[in-house]
Amino acid sequence: MSAQPLLQIRNLSKAFGGLMAIQELDFHVNKDEIVSLIGPNGAGKTTFFNLVTGMIPPDAGQIVVDGHDIVGLRPNQILERGVARTFQNVRLFPNMTVLENVLIGQHTRTGTGPVGAILRTPAFRRQEEQAVEKAKETLAFFGSRLVGYRFDQPANVLSYANRRRLEIARAMASEPKLLLLDEPTAGMNPRETAELTELVAKLRDEQGFTICLIEHDMRVVGRVSDRVVVLDYGTKIAEGSYHEVANDERVVEAYLGTKAGKAAS
Amino acid sequence: MAARFHRPDPRRTVVLGIAGGLTAVFLSAIGMVEEFIKRSLVDPEVVLGYVTIALVPFVFAYVVARPPPVREGIAPVRPGPLTLAAGAVAGLLTASVVSLFVVITTEVNVRGVLQNVSPPLLETLTFHRGVGQGVVWLLVGGTLIGAGGAAVHLIPARYRRPVVLAVVWVLIFGLLQVLIAQIFRGLKVGDTVNPFLYKGSRGLTIHGAITVWIAAFLIALSLEGQREAMRRRLAEATPAVRRNYMLVGLAVALLILAVTPQILGNFLSEVLDLAGIFLLMALGLNIVVGYAGLLDLGYVAFFAVGAYTGAVLTSPSSPEWNPAFTFWAAIPFIMVAAALAGIIVGTPVLRMRGDYLAIVTLGFGEIARILFLSDALKPYFGGAQGIIRVPNISIGPVEFVTSQDFFYIIYALAIVLIYVSWALQHSRVGRAWMAMREDETVAEVMGVNIVAAKLQAFIIGAILASLGGALFAHKIGSIFPHSFNIVVSITVLMCVIVGGMGSIPGVILGAIVLVGAPELLREFSEFKFLLYGALLIFMMQMKPEGLIPSRQRAQELHQDEAAQDAWLRREALGDTEPEPAK
Numbered sequence: 001m002s003a004q005p006l007l008q009i010r011n012l013s014k015a016f017g018g019l020m021a022i023q024e025l026d027f028h029v030n031k032d033e034i035v036s037l038i039g040p041n042g043a044g045k046t047t048f049f050n051l052v053t054g055m056i057p058p059d060a061g062q063i064v065v066d067g068h069d070i071v072g073l074r075p076n077q078i079l080e081r082g083v084a085r086t087f088q089n090v091r092l093f094p095n096m097t098v099l100e101n102v103l104i105g106q107h108t109r110t111g112t113g114p115v116g117a118i119l120r121t122p123a124f125r126r127q128e129e130q131a132v133e134k135a136k137e138t139l140a141f142f143g144s145r146l147v148g149y150r151f152d153q154p155a156n157v158l159s160y161a162n163r164r165r166l167e168i169a170r171a172m173a174s175e176p177k178l179l180l181l182d183e184p185t186a187g188m189n190p191r192e193t194a195e196l197t198e199l200v201a202k203l204r205d206e207q208g209f210t211i212c213l214i215e216h217d218m219r220v221v222g223r224v225s226d227r228v229v230v231l232d233y234g235t236k237i238a239e240g241s242y243h244e245v246a247n248d249e250r251v252v253e254a255y256l257g258t259k260a261g262k263a264a265s
Numbered sequence: 266m267a268a269r270f271h272r273p274d275p276r277r278t279v280v281l282g283i284a285g286g287l288t289a290v291f292l293s294a295i296g297m298v299e300e301f302i303k304r305s306l307v308d309p310e311v312v313l314g315y316v317t318i319a320l321v322p323f324v325f326a327y328v329v330a331r332p333p334p335v336r337e338g339i340a341p342v343r344p345g346p347l348t349l350a351a352g353a354v355a356g357l358l359t360a361s362v363v364s365l366f367v368v369i370t371t372e373v374n375v376r377g378v379l380q381n382v383s384p385p386l387l388e389t390l391t392f393h394r395g396v397g398q399g400v401v402w403l404l405v406g407g408t409l410i411g412a413g414g415a416a417v418h419l420i421p422a423r424y425r426r427p428v429v430l431a432v433v434w435v436l437i438f439g440l441l442q443v444l445i446a447q448i449f450r451g452l453k454v455g456d457t458v459n460p461f462l463y464k465g466s467r468g469l470t471i472h473g474a475i476t477v478w479i480a481a482f483l484i485a486l487s488l489e490g491q492r493e494a495m496r497r498r499l500a501e502a503t504p505a506v507r508r509n510y511m512l513v514g515l516a517v518a519l520l521i522l523a524v525t526p527q528i529l530g531n532f533l534s535e536v537l538d539l540a541g542i543f544l545l546m547a548l549g550l551n552i553v554v555g556y557a558g559l560l561d562l563g564y565v566a567f568f569a570v571g572a573y574t575g576a577v578l579t580s581p582s583s584p585e586w587n588p589a590f591t592f593w594a595a596i597p598f599i600m601v602a603a604a605l606a607g608i609i610v611g612t613p614v615l616r617m618r619g620d621y622l623a624i625v626t627l628g629f630g631e632i633a634r635i636l637f638l639s640d641a642l643k644p645y646f647g648g649a650q651g652i653i654r655v656p657n658i659s660i661g662p663v664e665f666v667t668s669q670d671f672f673y674i675i676y677a678l679a680i681v682l683i684y685v686s687w688a689l690q691h692s693r694v695g696r697a698w699m700a701m702r703e704d705e706t707v708a709e710v711m712g713v714n715i716v717a718a719k720l721q722a723f724i725i726g727a728i729l730a731s732l733g734g735a736l737f738a739h740k741i742g743s744i745f746p747h748s749f750n751i752v753v754s755i756t757v758l759m760c761v762i763v764g765g766m767g768s769i770p771g772v773i774l775g776a777i778v779l780v781g782a783p784e785l786l787r788e789f790s791e792f793k794f795l796l797y798g799a800l801l802i803f804m805m806q807m808k809p810e811g812l813i814p815s816r817q818r819a820q821e822l823h824q825d826e827a828a829q830d831a832w833l834r835r836e837a838l839g840d841t842e843p844e845p846a847k
């Protein structure tokens with residue numbers, strides 16, 4: 001384990017009006033770790049991702065990525081520093097093709113401007129070719145589901161599961177150090193969920209991404225997590241290995257009635 | 266399963282029949298019918314006024330009688346006797362409303378409010394036979410036309426499109442007599458063909474109309490079915506073959522462009538020049554609105570900046586400062602001025618979205634016009650007197666004087682800008698714009714620098730419009746502030762929206778049709794904005810993606826949904842797909 005965590009959150013707070021969505025949260029993700037963030041609905045998990053990616057500003061606290069405080073940076077600058085995410089309610093670019101969606105992920109990793117594009121300079125062509133090559137490679141990570149004739153299909157014709165996969169591919173293409181996945185298996189059938197669980201593990205083992213994962217499906221959490229952090233009402237109520245957390249009294253209490261059944265299964 | 270006969274919904278029939286009547290009354294009351302009555306399409310009897318009013322029951326009855334689309338798993342519904350009856354009823358209702366209107370307005374003078382509801386209009390609507398007999402004619406005619414509209418559905422599917430298309434072509438030949446007769450003259454066959462087709466300037470002859478119908482019918486019939494095959498062939502072609510197709514297409518297009526002004530003569534070239542200048546602007550606005558999704562309602566500002574910069578730099582009599590550059594020497598300065606204007610408009614609206622952006626840009630458009638008009642800047646831009654004596658453009662010793670000459674410059678520039686649009690669209694910059702258009706928040710989270718992308722769109726859009734503006738100044742020879750009003754912005758926006766946002770072929774079609782057609786159809790010019798408005802409403806309801814959508818591929822693939830479903834089923838059944846290498 002490296003000396004300095006990849007993501008270090010200190011004393012992070014965010015309120016929406018009177019609602020404390022995140023309260024004095026301390027949190028870290030080490031390099032090469034898979035950390036799961038769980039908690040009942042409305043616990044503030046997605047809000048946490050929104051804060052880390054700069055979509056909303058925190059009221060207080062520090063968000064340090066790789067040694068640099070990123071509070072106040074624009075979302076695109078944060079992506080450039082190596083934090084990419086997916087969305088709980090899949091947000092692709094629906095009228096753009098599968099390939100174009102992934103190419104957008106590489107936007108900050110490429111650099112030609114309008115002049116190069118108009119003149120079709122050799123540098124432009126080379127970069128474009130490489131980007132397409134890389135996008136195809138990224139999509140191949142999901143087997144044969146998003147390749148071939150799929151490349152040129154608009155994202156809105158994809159099945160739900162494929163949209164989720166494409167969103168992950170788009171995030172992967174930005175070559176992030178830290179990948180934030182917001183409920184990647186939501187809405188998938190058990191077979192698809194099992195498959196994606198393996199892929200999440202592979203994202204770390206083979207692709208080398210550090211991952212922070214929001215997930216309601218406890219089987220997924222149990223299978224992939226090195227560490228689990230439990231949020232409730234914007235505060236951390238437990239942290240530890242999956243087994244420690246699953247048997248924690250406060251966690252069971254927080255989940256009672258809502259997710260208890262799922263957590264036990 | 267045996268096909269059932271279609272039973273049109275009675276309520277819908279009544280509602281649409283009455284709606285048709287109100288539409289016809291509306292068209293009459295605004296003076297359209299009276300205005301169009303003077304225009305003969307086919308001599309002696311078919312005049313545009315009656316065609317317009319007859320189209321109303323025809324179209325409404327067609328809609329009333331349309332059977333529901335054939336869907337899988339549902340027994341198909343065939344048009345039957347009730348189809349015709351419904352059409353006839355709808356037509357009768359339409360005619361009844363018009364009759365009621367005629368009767369009422371004969372008794373009550375409403376000219377104080379509706380000044381177009383004049384005795385001549387009433388005579389027109391009653392076919393000069395007096396109210397009593399006229400109303401009978403109206404009702405009988407409406408019923409028959411309604412039945413005719415419904416009868417379209419009874420034509421066997423294979424012939425339906427060709428039959429209707431051929432009629433449309435006859436109307437087009439009648440309407441665009443000026444253009445078509447000139448094309449035949451340009452092709453040096455005018456002396457033989459035109460007297461056969463046309464009767465002086467009174468529209469088609471009867472045998473001319475029949476000939477056009479038959480020819481159009483046969484061509485449409487032979488092309489029917491070919492379209493699918495052609496599209497498939499194109500879709501299946503290898504990139505190299507497709508490239509060849511493209512090159513051939515390009516060569517043909519260039520050839521046609523090269524001879525167009527010679528064939529069309531001066532007047533029609535003038536019309537195309539105007540359309541071409543709007544095309545240049547529409548290409549620019551397409552980048553701003555179509556690609557980047559930034560609704561700019563003050564786009565005329567950039568057109569004005571280009572025109573004024575060009576005029577100041579080239580006119581020997583521009584006030585205060587007149588370097589009297591050539592057009593070519595002025596271009597870099599025009600582009601720089603436009604880029605600055607783009608930054609000026611773009612910067613304050615960087616963090617705005619949607620409606621706010623539209624309103625602020627609307628303001629900028631007006632500000633630009635008022636500035637050029639203002640006394641403060643009169644020493645530079647001449648105020649209301651504008652700038653005159655903008656010279657012609659010349660290349661070496663060749664001077665471009667006539668509208669035929671200008672055609673080449675405008676469309677050469679259009680080709681360059683089309684290429685630029687295409688190149689940008691298929692690049693990192695274009696993709697960033699489109700992502701921003703689809704979802705600005707997500708685009709930013711995925712690394713797109715929104716500030717840079719917006720400014721780039723504004724600057725490039727401004728440069729394209731300014732080039733159009735400069736050409737406009739040279740073409741007209743003098744510029745005045747009032748040429749740069751909001752109507753220009755709206756017209757350009759119409760071209761982009763109706764053609765298809767983000768679609769280059771769509772924008773080309775939009776500019777030619779929306780700007781060129783009203784010039785050719787003088788009768789329509791009074792109703793231009795009414796028709797624009799109606800067209801916009803129609804497009805937004807029926808075809809919001811435009812005439813030529815930018816993602817035709819997407820549409821094609823929609824038809825492939827069956828294939829996709831099969832694929833999904835396979836997936837659900839648990840096929841064993843190869844995993845990526847471990």
Ligand SMILES: Nc1ncnc2c1ncn2[C@@H]1O[C@H](COP(=O)(O)OP(=O)(O)OP(=O)(O)O)[C@@H](O)[C@H]1O
Nearest residue numbers: 016019021039040041042043044045046047048088
């Ligand atoms: N932009 C916002 N404005 C106001 N309130 C918000 C906003 N975003 C989130 N909230 C509120 O903050 C709380 C936390 O929401 P959040 O989406 O982070 O929950 P979550 O843990 O992701 O829940 P779920 O499991 O349902 O996705 C909720 O009560 C939510 O209504």
Ligand SMILES: [Mg+2]
Nearest residue numbers: 045046047088
């Ligand atoms: Mg959430």
